[in-house]
Amino acid sequence: MLNNLTHALEAGNGRHSDHIARDGAGNGGHNDRATRDGAGSGGHNDRATRDGAGSGGHSDRITRDGAGNSAHSDRIARAFADKKSLITFIMGGDPDIETTEKIILAMNEAGVDLFEIGIPFSDPAADGPVIQAASARALETGCTADDLFAMVRRLREKITAPIVFLTYANSIFVYGKEKFMANCRDAGIDGVIVPDIPHEERDEIADTCQKYGIAQIALIAPTSRGRVEKIARDSQGFLYCVSTLGVTGVRDEIRTDIAEMITRVREVSDIPCAVGFGISTPEQAREMAEISDGAIIGSAIVKIIAEHGRDAPKHVREYVQRVKSAMLG
Amino acid sequence: MTNGKFGQYGGQYVAETVMNSLAELERAFAHYSQDASFQAELRELLQNFAGRPSRLYFAEKMTRDLGGAKIYLKREDLNHTGSHKINNVLGQALLAKKMGKTRVIAETGAGQHGVASATAAALMGLECEVFMGKEDTERQALNVFRMNMLGAKVHPVTSGTMTLKDAVNETLREWASRLNDTHYIVGSVVGPHPFPLMVREFQKIIGEEIKAQVRELEGRLPDAVIACVGGGSNAIGAFYDFIADKNVRLIGCEAAGHGIDTDKHAATMALGSVGILHGMKTYFCQDEYGQIAPVHSISAGLDYPGIGPEHAHLADIRRAEYVPVTDAEAVDAFNYLARTEGIIPAIESAHAVAHARKIAANMPGKILIINLSGRGDKDVASVANHMGVNL
Numbered sequence: 001m002l003n004n005l006t007h008a009l010e011a012g013n014g015r016h017s018d019h020i021a022r023d024g025a026g027n028g029g030h031n032d033r034a035t036r037d038g039a040g041s042g043g044h045n046d047r048a049t050r051d052g053a054g055s056g057g058h059s060d061r062i063t064r065d066g067a068g069n070s071a072h073s074d075r076i077a078r079a080f081a082d083k084k085s086l087i088t089f090i091m092g093g094d095p096d097i098e099t100t101e102k103i104i105l106a107m108n109e110a111g112v113d114l115f116e117i118g119i120p121f122s123d124p125a126a127d128g129p130v131i132q133a134a135s136a137r138a139l140e141t142g143c144t145a146d147d148l149f150a151m152v153r154r155l156r157e158k159i160t161a162p163i164v165f166l167t168y169a170n171s172i173f174v175y176g177k178e179k180f181m182a183n184c185r186d187a188g189i190d191g192v193i194v195p196d197i198p199h200e201e202r203d204e205i206a207d208t209c210q211k212y213g214i215a216q217i218a219l220i221a222p223t224s225r226g227r228v229e230k231i232a233r234d235s236q237g238f239l240y241c242v243s244t245l246g247v248t249g250v251r252d253e254i255r256t257d258i259a260e261m262i263t264r265v266r267e268v269s270d271i272p273c274a275v276g277f278g279i280s281t282p283e284q285a286r287e288m289a290e291i292s293d294g295a296i297i298g299s300a301i302v303k304i305i306a307e308h309g310r311d312a313p314k315h316v317r318e319y320v321q322r323v324k325s326a327m328l329g
Numbered sequence: 330m331t332n333g334k335f336g337q338y339g340g341q342y343v344a345e346t347v348m349n350s351l352a353e354l355e356r357a358f359a360h361y362s363q364d365a366s367f368q369a370e371l372r373e374l375l376q377n378f379a380g381r382p383s384r385l386y387f388a389e390k391m392t393r394d395l396g397g398a399k400i401y402l403k404r405e406d407l408n409h410t411g412s413h414k415i416n417n418v419l420g421q422a423l424l425a426k427k428m429g430k431t432r433v434i435a436e437t438g439a440g441q442h443g444v445a446s447a448t449a450a451a452l453m454g455l456e457c458e459v460f461m462g463k464e465d466t467e468r469q470a471l472n473v474f475r476m477n478m479l480g481a482k483v484h485p486v487t488s489g490t491m492t493l494k495d496a497v498n499e500t501l502r503e504w505a506s507r508l509n510d511t512h513y514i515v516g517s518v519v520g521p522h523p524f525p526l527m528v529r530e531f532q533k534i535i536g537e538e539i540k541a542q543v544r545e546l547e548g549r550l551p552d553a554v555i556a557c558v559g560g561g562s563n564a565i566g567a568f569y570d571f572i573a574d575k576n577v578r579l580i581g582c583e584a585a586g587h588g589i590d591t592d593k594h595a596a597t598m599a600l601g602s603v604g605i606l607h608g609m610k611t612y613f614c615q616d617e618y619g620q621i622a623p624v625h626s627i628s629a630g631l632d633y634p635g636i637g638p639e640h641a642h643l644a645d646i647r648r649a650e651y652v653p654v655t656d657a658e659a660v661d662a663f664n665y666l667a668r669t670e671g672i673i674p675a676i677e678s679a680h681a682v683a684h685a686r687k688i689a690a691n692m693p694g695k696i697l698i699i700n701l702s703g704r705g706d707k708d709v710a711s712v713a714n715h716m717g718v719n720l
Contacts, residue, residue: 174619221346246506
């Protein structure tokens, strides 16, 4: 048995090296998108390193341009270019699809830089009570991933900001990984954040994400000691920095040394870092954005939606405007 | 097995927040499973606190009545706290203590694992909190009271379907918010690696004892071993030592509730599909979008929409077979064993007894072992209710 365990550990390391090799090896298969979107930055092929070593060998460092490698990350990269990014999460289908769509449009007008849309799930084990309840409300209306793909397709005609799905692994896996990522690409989804796919399991969807040009956005937590380097190196789009232990939800105070977390990321990667979990006030958002590249607000907005239901768009807009001006402040 | 996988099943599908704690646990388990003094301490607890080895009892009247296979009952119901759960709990609580944890948390369905956890915590001086679906706290009120008596705090879980799967969700959330001093005693061969492997290692003593006992009594291996399967810890415990013995049939009995032609069941292998939940990839009862189905069983311990990843693998490679048993069949078997052998089985274990009754007649000259995973005192009220008797 000990042998098994040792093998497991060794094999884990092996897999890690595979990632580096593969990610460094080249990034084909998504140029169709770059062309269609006319992003034309061209920047995604030169994986220039920050330290400019130019050794020709594969470098440990990745640049913002090189962090992702297709149109998705061009859109995501633009969301972080020369500004602190305001990222918002809402649950798709809460209280219903029409209202979700209106809320996103309202937030777009209020200056949100990147949208996270949750796919409702029966067993959201990484979420606190607020988002659990939102998930349950959305499921109650019969909201499915297909409804959300259709909604994003409509939104894409009006919104240039990046849109990512925040979803549990099962929603991708049971739907069919290929079909899910193909639909993401067709609808204009730029990335996925899957809280229950840690680095050790990233191969579950890595190839499929790569194939369809969908950024696989990773998370680091205050407990990620010794893991930040490998996670940051493999993250695409941006890195989601979880501010506190536990599950999603509003917190009075964030005690984690976020700046120290970001410093560790910066030692290996220039990938944008956005801080989430527990942020609710405009002041918290500003503080977090000051020491990182952006702030993610979820439960605080979901609470407003829970309170106002179909009247939520104007209330959310007003709230987001306050946060945005605090961050610009 | 590599990477915590059994074939394609298992894995570590959990939040980043807990990954280092899983690694810490994996290291500690690897270390202490080779540590002679830890093993001696655990053996001592299993013998003198839990009462191992449990007996292998020849069910003579049942054998005569069914007129086929010779039937033995592996009496896990005679363990301290009344079920096989104590085997795993003593191992994990001792490990938690060695790791310097001062607090344990656990999910529970029927309450057997919660009671066992509360017991081990009391013994070892650990703080203990148990998460239990609200519906289960009502149908297993006696076990809630037992846990309180043992000094544990029981949290009724009101999210989702308010049963075992929701209790697991809530315990995972609690663990993610307090990792430093807390160990999560997972109660079955489920959850992220290393839990399915570790729990199996702590439960495999059941099969090892069966093997030694049946050799002593019969001079040979049995022809079949039958166990009930929810998450599957008593089943994997009974099966594991026989996996290499290809002639021993391994049969897991899952809860078919009102029947597999209805939507009120927990028959994961019969009707489920592969998915990812609770840290593992395995079979789940779910819809085409991956929403986990509300499951049903008269037995709170089998009322779980998934199954341990090693069972999924054993089914894939056709080393074990999994059969559905309905509520009604389980209640019949519950009463049957009480009257035939003077043993009231847990309603979970009654599922295994029920299947043995179906196949024993066609197995003349064979030896069939039923893993009687727990005792049925806790179930008397719910069986009475099922029979329309008002206590």
